[in-house]
Amino acid sequence: MILALSSPIPSFQQLCSRVRNCRDVSQGRELHALVLRSPYRGDTFLSNLLIQMYGSFGKLGDARAIFDSTHARDSHTWNLMVTAYARMGRLEEARLLLDSMPYWNPVAWNAMITAYARNGHCDSAMILFQTMPARTVVTWNAMMQALVEAARYSDAESLWRNIPELTVVTWTTMLVAFARQGHIARAKEIFDMMPEKNVTTWTAMLNAYCAVGDLATSEVILESMPEHNVVSWTAMVVGYGHKGNLESAKVVFDCMPEYSLVSWTSMAHAYASRGHMTEAERMYGLMPEQNVVTQTSMLAGYAQNGHPEKAKSVFDAMTERNTVSWNCIIGMFAATGQLEAAKRLFEALPEPDVVTWTTMIGAFSNTWHGQHYFYRLNVEGIQPSEVTFTGILSGATACQLGRSRFVDMVGDYHVAPSTVHYGSMVDALGRAGQVEYAARLVEEMPVPPDAAAWGAVLSACKTQRDVSRAAWAAVRAFDVDPANDTPYMLLSNAYVS
Structure with a gap:
């Protein structure tokens, strides 16, 4: 949509509707320009919609410019800007804005707690939670979910036992916490105690049984569910795929009333992980759309099943790559002895993670390059893993160097041998x-x-x-x-x- 400068100014209601339903940033900028020409420029409600729109597109500079130019800010204005920063991981800006709010508002605090947790700052989330002037049930649930995501299950359970009001979200969060620890009986106990359940609860219980390979009980849960959604059906596809029961996975997939990209990817991955690349390719070709996760799944399938050329073709065709994609292709070249190709790709990777460094250390463990990569890993400030030290020690041909690395592993890096x-x-x-x-x-x-x-x-x-x-x-x-x-x-x- 192109809005000429001579376009008539829509009504206030029309402008609000267009901004609210905007689906791409270029159209959003045109609408913003139209707002600036309108008599509604500076209206708080319309400014809030623009902040929300730019925040959803990740255009925080534009969102902040509108925030700063809005003189009659209400609580929603502050909430939207704090939330926009928080969702994008801009924690310092989000916290500065939160501390500058002229009045306390639980929505902004909840967004900040969630952002801290999502970015690995669970202690900061807990401090904020403990200092809140008042807590809503949403706040308690957000903090519980943060602790569960950080695998701090005992803290989550302690919070659960003290929460003043238990909702279906609270119960489900605790169910997930027990399931992730492998305490399926405790998870089922929570499930049975719940006064009400929604499709998310049922799917969480279904996932719990799938995760431990109890597909018989998973089938009972699926058949007992009062309603299904694409997530619950996909959970069964994934469960059967993990067990290698591809026929049952395909039966469930074919019975699904609707599909998501995750469903398609799960079915293709189930085939690829078992070496059935012809079927995986067919599923891949039938997908109505593909994303980086889908493409990476096929890349990994080709790499693990001895199809390096096809893996490289997928990698080269990817318009977007994540670290997992890079690790797959680098690992494939390293495993097949194409060390120079692995090295070239490694140097081209913008942000190698510990898996990437470990792959390179293992690939070059029998040469001085392995120790050199370990040195560079330390310079980058990345914490080596247990697997990293496996490569380092196996390549330490000099006895004294091996002893030194072993001592460092325990004393400096706190990795248990x-x-x-x-x-x-x-x-x-x-x-x-x-x-x-x-x-x-x-x-x-x-x-x-x-x-x-x-x-x-x-x-x-x-x-x-x-x-x-x-x-x-x-x-x-x-x-x-x-x-x-x-x-x-x-x-x-x-x-x-």
């Missing part, structure tokens, strides 16, 4: 001829060593031709896993060598 990490250290010590230290390390592990740990000692003994200690390690490995005859094969090789 796993048996895999101990195995890497044992391997490094064994290659350096320090079999005695390797054996002592396994014996001093804070968790009981498994057969793999003793197998690493045994391999080190074989390398260093320490037959007596090899026999001792083989016996310890057999004690842990009597059904595994690998230790005796290694011991036999040690005697032969």
Whole structure:
């Protein structure tokens, strides 16, 4: 829609309707220009609609300009601007505006609590919650949902037990909290206690059973639901897909009265994750639309099922990419030994995450590049994960470097070593001829060593031709896993060598 400068000025009601129903930012700017030419310029109600419109498009500069030029601001004006900042993760601006509000309003505070939680600042959300002059049921629910999303389930349960009014949202949030911890019986107890349930509650219970693979009960829940929506149907498709029951997943998919992009993506992903790429391609081709999640799912399917050229074609055709997309293609090149291609893509990625860095460290673990990527990860201020250190330790061919990284992992990064990490250290010590230290390390592990740990000692003994200690390690490995005859094969090789 193009509005010429000579266009007649619509009525106030017409202008409000057009701004409220605006669907793209270019049309919004034209409407804004029309408002500025109208006698309604500066009207608070119309200004609020413009702030809301620009905020929905993420155009915070335009929204703030209208906010600043609105002299007769009401509480809704402040709420809209705080909410716009909060939804876009602009927490400092949102908080400054919240603190500048001439009067307290729960809507803005609730938006701020939600924004803190969504951006990983749950403690800040809780402080704000505790300092609120008054709390509505929406506030309690927002704080509970924030704690659940942050996996602070005990805090969420404590809040739930003290909430002055329980609504269907409150009950459902607590049900989800128990389900995410794997406490399905507790989740079902909450479900049965609820005085009323909506389709979201039923779907949450359905998801809980799907998540633990109890599809029989999930089917009972689905059949018992007084009403269904696209989310509940899709949950069953996902549940069957995770279990590899593609036939049942397709039956449910075909029975759906309506589809969402998530439904299509779930069905395509179910096929791709099980290596049925022909069916996945067919679903992909039938989709009425595609987005970055859909395309990334196909990219991952091609990459994991040995179709690198098709994976690269999908990646190259993507108009939008997220970090998962980049990680898929980089991981594919790294796994297939195309390290230079992986390196080029890594350097082109705007913001690598810990998964990306870990992929590169693992890919180059046998060269000095692996340690170099670890150094760069630290410079970027990214916290390495347990998997990151698996790559680092496996590539630390120098015994002293391995020890140093192991000590750093525990002392500086607070990553608890796993048996895999101990195995890497044992391997490094064994290659350096320090079999005695390797054996002592396994014996001093804070968790009981498994057969793999003793197998690493045994391999080190074989390398260093320490037959007596090899026999001792083989016996310890057999004690842990009597059904595994690998230790005796290694011991036999040690005697032969």
